[in-house]
Amino acid sequence: MNCLRSECRPRILGTVRSSLAVLLLLTALTAGGEDLFVPMVGQKQGQDGTWWSTEVWLVNTASSTGGYAVVLLPGGQANVEGLQAEPALEDLPPGTTVYRNDLVPQGTTGVLRVLTTGGVLVFARVFSAAGRGSFGQGIPALPRSAALKPGEVAHLLGLRRGPQFRTNIAIFNPSTEPGVARIRLVQARGEVAGEETYRLAGGGYLQLDDALHAFGVVRGDNLRAEVSGTVPLLALASVVDTRSGAPTLVPAQR
Numbered sequence: 001m002n003c004l005r006s007e008c009r010p011r012i013l014g015t016v017r018s019s020l021a022v023l024l025l026l027t028a029l030t031a032g033g034e035d036l037f038v039p040m041v042g043q044k045q046g047q048d049g050t051w052w053s054t055e056v057w058l059v060n061t062a063s064s065t066g067g068y069a070v071v072l073l074p075g076g077q078a079n080v081e082g083l084q085a086e087p088a089l090e091d092l093p094p095g096t097t098v099y100r101n102d103l104v105p106q107g108t109t110g111v112l113r114v115l116t117t118g119g120v121l122v123f124a125r126v127f128s129a130a131g132r133g134s135f136g137q138g139i140p141a142l143p144r145s146a147a148l149k150p151g152e153v154a155h156l157l158g159l160r161r162g163p164q165f166r167t168n169i170a171i172f173n174p175s176t177e178p179g180v181a182r183i184r185l186v187q188a189r190g191e192v193a194g195e196e197t198y199r200l201a202g203g204g205y206l207q208l209d210d211a212l213h214a215f216g217v218v219r220g221d222n223l224r225a226e227v228s229g230t231v232p233l234l235a236l237a238s239v240v241d242t243r244s245g246a247p248t249l250v251p252a253q254r
Helices: 005-030 081-085
Strands: 035-047 051-060 068-072 090-091 097-100 108-116 120-128 137-140 156-162 165-172 179-186 192-200 203-209 221-227 234-241 247-251
Touching: 035 120, 035 165, 035 234, 051 068, 051 108, 068 081, 068 120, 068 179, 108 120, 108 203, 120 247, 137 247, 156 165, 156 234, 156 247, 165 179, 165 192, 165 221, 192 203, 192 221
Parallel strands: none
Antiparallel strands: 035 051, 035 108, 051 097, 051 120, 068 090, 068 108, 120 137, 156 221, 165 203, 165 234, 179 192, 179 221, 234 247
């Protein structure tokens, strides 16, 4: 070495602390923690006078102090670094609930990646702050294991478009590999209304606003979307009441 022991000590201590932080994070995650995702979050202007906002609750149900960290994965770009990031965890005492409304910057839509220790639960609310008092759309955080496997098909039911309702569809690639997602829109009697493929980067998120209109459906009820891909996918839809701005979550079914 080219330095005296006293000079090297701060550098060595810094390395040890960094290694210890990574070790603690990995230990916490492997001891029952989860890599969770909250898709379809936003803080921006929407259609018909809506203003989308996001709130998140985190609660530690364990008997010991836990922790959490949140990484924003913005839509329309690759998020490989965000998927691989290992941020320091914030302490969460046992039995404590933390409320956050500052996790999504203004003008942004995307996915929240939430790293937690065992026993930490995560729930989000996406709503129109310009609406008429509706609670909005409740979204539980989803584990990576909930993603569709490549080639598997998920179904989004009860999609609608008309003067009163419109439908948004969101798809997210929780893997670091790029791939292709396919959405097929099916009418009530089984006729295919349209089919499109979309390229998704690693960690990529795509939100199709007023998706049925994009498939050429001017007005329709009881439609279904089939979602599949060459990479793992998390998919969901949101049916929005155009009069109140209230969204309703449509989870994927298999």
